[in-house]
Amino acid sequence: MTVMLNKKKGNPKSIRWKWGFRLTIAFFLLVVLTATVLLNGFRDKLYEQEKENARVFVSRISETFGQVNTRLTAQNVESLIEKINVSTTTRGLVRVNNIPYIDALREQGIVIRVFNPKGELLYQTRQNNSNFARPSGFYLLETPFNGKEGFTGGDTIVSENEGVLNGYVQVFFRLYDYHDIVASANKLVFIIILTGFFISAALGYGFAQIFFRPIKQMTDTMTEITEDNLSQTRIRxxxxxxxxxxxxxxxxxxxxxxxxxxxxxxxxxxxxxxxxxxxxxxxxxxxxxxxxxxxxxxxxxxxxxxxxxxxxxxxxxxxxxxxxxxxxxAEQVQTHYHSEVTPVVDVISQIFHNFKILYPDFTFYFDNDLSKEREIQIYRNHLEQILVILLDNAVKYSTTRKEIHISISETLMKIQIAIQDFGEGMSREDQEKVFNRFYRIDKARSREKGGHGLGLSIAKELIEGYKGDISVESALGHGTVFRIQLPFISDEIDEKNMLDNQL
Known part of the structure; x- marks a missing residue:
């Protein structure tokens, strides 16, 4: 007998490769999900910060222009914008490389437009052709520019001292810094995801190798098994x-x-x-x-x-x-006879009387310690066959004392049957092998008695097939006792079967 397994290293149909691929996908999805959540969270937080900065900036301009009691002109508007102390009001809107503040605003995509009370444009930091609608107060709207996020804000300019409408201010925030940071973050996330893929593949296939190493060892062991080394090869x-x-x-x-x-x-x-x-x-x-x-x-x-x-x-x-x-x-009794039920005392009594007739020169004793008849789950012919085998052996190997005892008792939900003779007996070595197929204590004498050494093997197979067991006790020159234990059907099971039959 040789066990042959089709084993290919690196076989993509191998369970290790399948689970390695699945773990890789799982780890990679986890990396992508984590990176996406972090990126979106960072972007949302940065966007809200830019929105807050825009709100503060528009309010600051409106307050600064409201401090002027004179009529706004193109000249004083520019000077007022340069005087705005934005370093204390909004993050990022400060002078860049010591250039004028208005130029710094332009580089950051911020456009300021100022209008007189009639809605006529007085000044703008950068050319912009957007329409202007006179606001009734402060506003800040999300306005996309060229498909990208941005804000448009505005407010009325009211003189603080006189409470007179002095004009309007309109500000465009193109969020150049925000988009640059988001673009850099996107590139970083892409690199993280790409790196995460290779790390996920390494982890996925690494864990698969570790998890399925025992199965591989089992497979290798089974592959190595041949008829010659079957008795030595085992999984460590x-x-x-x-x-x-x-x-x-x-x-x-x-x-x-x-x-x-x-x-x-x-x-x-x-x-x-x-x-x-x-x-x-x-x-x-x-x-x-x-x-x-x-x-x-x-x-x-x-x-x-x-x-x-x-x-x-x-x-x-x-x-x-x-x-x-x-x-x-006998090896297939549970398949064909699993529902057979037999009254044990009735069968033993029948066999007992048969042997008394067959061997009149022997003395047979039957001790029944059961308080009532018990049924065991066994085919009647099989129980008879087991008893005949054991009694035949008892008769064959009895010497001068031709006396055989049969006893039956009940213990721990099992029926115990004992058959005792006072014949030749057997050694301890023979007791260990007596149930082996074709084993005979004295082959020459057994052949004379007509035995093949299969009877006890048949009895053992039948008893174990019905979830019972058989044992032997013997002493040379003093006889042998065979004990059989078989489970009997309890009264509760009997009642349940009766109810099922009535229904």
Whole structure:
């Protein structure tokens, strides 16, 4: 048996690559989402700051112009603008490289326009052809310029001393600094996202390799398994290094490999034993047929002896084949007989009386400690077969004391059946192997008694198939006790089944 797995390094269909790709996408989306949220937050905060600066700036101009009691002209307007102390009112609107303040405003995209009370333009820091509507007071509007964010603000100019309308002021904020900062931030975010992609790929595939390393180790172990090393190759639990579902899976795989190794060993032993068992009767039949072919046809005595020996060996082969079939079927009892129910005392009583009739020279005792009949979930014929196998062995290996005890008792939701003889007994080594297929304590004597060493194996397979167990206790020269334990059906389950049937 060789376990072959199609293993390709770097296979894109590998679960490690799939999960590496998924983790990469997850990490990358997280980076993009975080960068986008931070950028939008920064941009919104900067935009609100620019809006507040524009509001303060328009108010400051209006207040400065309101301090003039004379009529506004183009000459005094420019001087008033130069006198505005913006360094204390708004961030960023200060002299740049020692150039005049008005030039600094122009570089930052700020245009100031002043009108007389009639709405006629007196002064503007930069040519602007926008329409002017006389305001009734302070205003600040979001106005896009060439598709980009900006503000348009304005206010009336009222003389503080006389309370007379002295004109109007209109300011355009193109937000050059704001757009430059946002553009730089966008470039930085793009670089962060690009870098984040490579980092996400490294983290995604790195974590996938780490997470699925135990699975890779399991795969490598399964790939290395062959018929020759099946009994030695196992997943190293220390290498898995955690007590989680993967560790449990490794344990179960190792347990399965142990079972497979046992089955392979049993299969080899089974084939060897069957070959050996069939070889002898086949050779005997062949020898007698050759004997008949040479001169037995004309010798009635040789003919009778050869035919009798051949028929005897063929009968033994038929028995062996039947026992092998029984053994293979015993492994499938839960599939075909899971709903069978049998009264245990009734079956034991029947077998007990049958053996009393078959072996009148033996003394059989039956001790029933049950207070009432109990039903167990087993096919009746199988329970009979188990009891017959054990009683046959008890009869075969009894010596001078021809006495056999059968007892039945109840303990912890289980029925216990014990069959005791006072015959040859067996050693501790034999007790450990007695349930193995084709195992016989004394092969020469067993062959004389007609056994093949399969009976106890069949009984064990049947009992374990019904979730029971069988054990043996023995002492050389003092006899043997076989104990069977099978779960019985409780009264609550009986009542439930009766109600279900009535419904």
């Amino acid at each position: 639990m220390k290498k898995i290094g955690s007590e989680d579902e993967l560790s449990d899976l490794s344990f179960q795989i190792n347990h399965l490999l142990d079972k497979m190794a046992t089955y392979v060993t049993q299969q080899k032993q089974f084939v060897e034993d069957v070959s050996h068992e069939l070889r002898t009767p086949t050779a005997i039949v062949e020898g007698h047929l050759k004997l008949l072919n040479r001169w037995g046809k004309d010798d009635p005595q040789v003919l009778d002896e050869s035919l009798a020996a051949s028929l005897n060996e063929i009968t033994r082969m038929k028995t062996l084949v039947q026992e092998m079939l029984d053994l293979s079927r």
